[in-house]
Amino acid sequence: MVNSAIHTDDLRVRRGKREVLHGISFDVPQGSLVGLLGPSGSGKTTLMRAIVGVQRNVTGVVNVLGHAAGSAILRRQVGYVTQDASVYGDLTIRQNLNYFSSMLRAGRADVERVLESTDLTEQANQMVDSLSGGQLSRASLAVALLGSPELLVLDEPTVGLDPVLRMDLWALFRRLAESGTTLLVSSHVMDEATRCDRLLLLRDGEILADETPAGLLERTGAADADAAFLALIRHRPKHLDAEFDGEAAS
Amino acid sequence: MSARLTFAATGRVLTQIRHDPRTIALLLIVPSLLIGLLAWIFMDTPVFNQVGPAVLALFPFTIMFVVTSMTTLRERRTGTLERQLTLPIGKLDIIMGYALAFGLLAVFQAGIAVGFSVWLFGLEISGSVWWLLAIAVADAVLGTALGLLASAFANTEFQVAQFMPAFVFPQMLLGGLLLPRDQMPDVLYAISDWLPLSHAIDALNAVARDDQDDAYLLTKLLIIVAFIVGAIVLGSVTLKRRTP
Ligand SMILES: Nc1ncnc2c1ncn2[C@@H]1O[C@H](COP(=O)(O)OP(=O)(O)OP(=O)(O)O)[C@@H](O)[C@H]1O
Numbered sequence: 001m002v003n004s005a006i007h008t009d010d011l012r013v014r015r016g017k018r019e020v021l022h023g024i025s026f027d028v029p030q031g032s033l034v035g036l037l038g039p040s041g042s043g044k045t046t047l048m049r050a051i052v053g054v055q056r057n058v059t060g061v062v063n064v065l066g067h068a069a070g071s072a073i074l075r076r077q078v079g080y081v082t083q084d085a086s087v088y089g090d091l092t093i094r095q096n097l098n099y100f101s102s103m104l105r106a107g108r109a110d111v112e113r114v115l116e117s118t119d120l121t122e123q124a125n126q127m128v129d130s131l132s133g134g135q136l137s138r139a140s141l142a143v144a145l146l147g148s149p150e151l152l153v154l155d156e157p158t159v160g161l162d163p164v165l166r167m168d169l170w171a172l173f174r175r176l177a178e179s180g181t182t183l184l185v186s187s188h189v190m191d192e193a194t195r196c197d198r199l200l201l202l203r204d205g206e207i208l209a210d211e212t213p214a215g216l217l218e219r220t221g222a223a224d225a226d227a228a229f230l231a232l233i234r235h236r237p238k239h240l241d242a243e244f245d246g247e248a249a250s
Numbered sequence: 251m252s253a254r255l256t257f258a259a260t261g262r263v264l265t266q267i268r269h270d271p272r273t274i275a276l277l278l279i280v281p282s283l284l285i286g287l288l289a290w291i292f293m294d295t296p297v298f299n300q301v302g303p304a305v306l307a308l309f310p311f312t313i314m315f316v317v318t319s320m321t322t323l324r325e326r327r328t329g330t331l332e333r334q335l336t337l338p339i340g341k342l343d344i345i346m347g348y349a350l351a352f353g354l355l356a357v358f359q360a361g362i363a364v365g366f367s368v369w370l371f372g373l374e375i376s377g378s379v380w381w382l383l384a385i386a387v388a389d390a391v392l393g394t395a396l397g398l399l400a401s402a403f404a405n406t407e408f409q410v411a412q413f414m415p416a417f418v419f420p421q422m423l424l425g426g427l428l429l430p431r432d433q434m435p436d437v438l439y440a441i442s443d444w445l446p447l448s449h450a451i452d453a454l455n456a457v458a459r460d461d462q463d464d465a466y467l468l469t470k471l472l473i474i475v476a477f478i479v480g481a482i483v484l485g486s487v488t489l490k491r492r493t494p
């Protein structure tokens with residue numbers, strides 16, 4: 001699978017005593033913008049952690065850019081934004097960026113570039129602890145953009161942002177995808193999902209749907225993304241899955 | 251491991267500390283104030299000269315232990331550690347960054363404590379003040395190294411707070427502060443031989459009384475350094491890129 005940025009096969013993850021991902025198989029083509037959707041607790045963060053190689057107790061295949069997830073070589077090719085902002089509160093944004101860029105040998109010009117991309121140039125010298133919620137999550141995103149990684153794994157990067165800012169960020173994601181970067185972006189906001197090339201819908205650790213936004217609307221016959229999401233989540237409760245699969249097979 | 255990344259991490263920790271003047275004050279001044287208080291309490295007795303050297307080992311050690319373990323625990327909990335572990339930086343670089351930054355502070359802290367004790371509080375030192383300084387500094391760095399290691403076993407601030415009684419108090423009781431080590435029961439003496447703080451206290455006492463040669467002091471210093479290196483290596487081994 002040369003042109004798959006992410007390839008998983010029968011990916012299972014155990015967290016604590018429970019299995020939270022139950023054999024997930026999918027491919028993310030290189031240069032695509034893929035949305036990862038699903039109710040709270042469905043396993044989005046866990047899946048992303050497995051992809052960036054920080055999750056323990058993973059079985060099955062997880063290949064990223066042609067290497068096993070977590071390989072040392074991937075550390076400068078994959079950018080990861082955790083669900084909670086992971087920047088130092090007692091440093092300024094620029095000090096944070098300088099520190100992380102030293103690991104990637106990204107240089108000062110790159111720091112200015114990512115500040116610009118996330119619209120944080122004005123706040124660059126402000127302490128992270130004093131930022132607003134939206135500025136904080138953008139600061140965390142800015143770090144992940146350093147060094148222009150080939151794959152960006154973003155866990156709910158647009159939470160708490162106003163509509164204008166959200167639109168700007170999705171425009172940025174689109175530009176990045178057009179320049180060849182692959183993006184996997186999780187979200188709760190369905191109308192954002194329609195901006196993706198493909199959607200992965202996760203429920204209870206299993207993939208419910210893996211298709212284009214248009215395909216999803218068509219299949220569910222729903223008028224908009226929100227309705228399609230509800231249709232899939234609600235109308236196929238877990239205990240009925242067997243029957244549905246049975247019908248499909250017959 | 252790379253020197254460039256270790257120094258980048260060191261610089262980052264120092265910048266963080268620089269933004270927090272209260273921590274700096276706590277680190278640099280508190281041990282000296284406590285020693286001064288002790289000197290005052292025992293003003294008209296010979297006690298300060300008996301326990302002074304041990305206290306010079308104890309206070310900087312304890313404060314470096316607490317501050318280091320708290321800071322690294324905070325890093326673990328805010329997700330910045332997880333982010334670094336997905337980036338091209340070695341685990342040893344991250345740990346050494348802390349060790350060097352806090353080690354630098356430990357040098358100043360121990361220096362101030364030695365200076366205050368000898369020239370202000372009148373602690374009588376028969377041996378060389380340089381030996382006193384070298385061992386006090388190593389001892390404070392030891393507090394940092396053990397704090398780094400301890401924080402690997404804690405998930406909450408509450409657990410870190412428990413490490414004080416668990417890690418530090420036994421070393422304090424067995425290190426010869428209350429009773430010279432050679433007067434303790436054999437079993438306790440044997441145990442105390444395996445606790446690093448005992449050797450720091452031994453060495454500082456020896457310098458104060460000038461009753462041992464340089465080879466003895468050097469041996470004690472090397473034992474302390476071995477514990478420092480061991481704690482740092484163990485700390486980076488217990489740091490895992492993958493977590494549950
Ligand atoms: N450290 C852990 N130990 C045990 N179980 C965990 C741990 N972290 C998460 N889980 C469980 O794993 C499941 C999936 O969690 P995950 O964080 O991946 O969900 P999510 O889809 O990202 O949810 P949200 O949208 O709320 O962020 C949940 O049931 C959660 O309770």
Ligand SMILES: [Mg+2]
Binds near residue numbers: 045046083
């Ligand atoms: Mg999540």
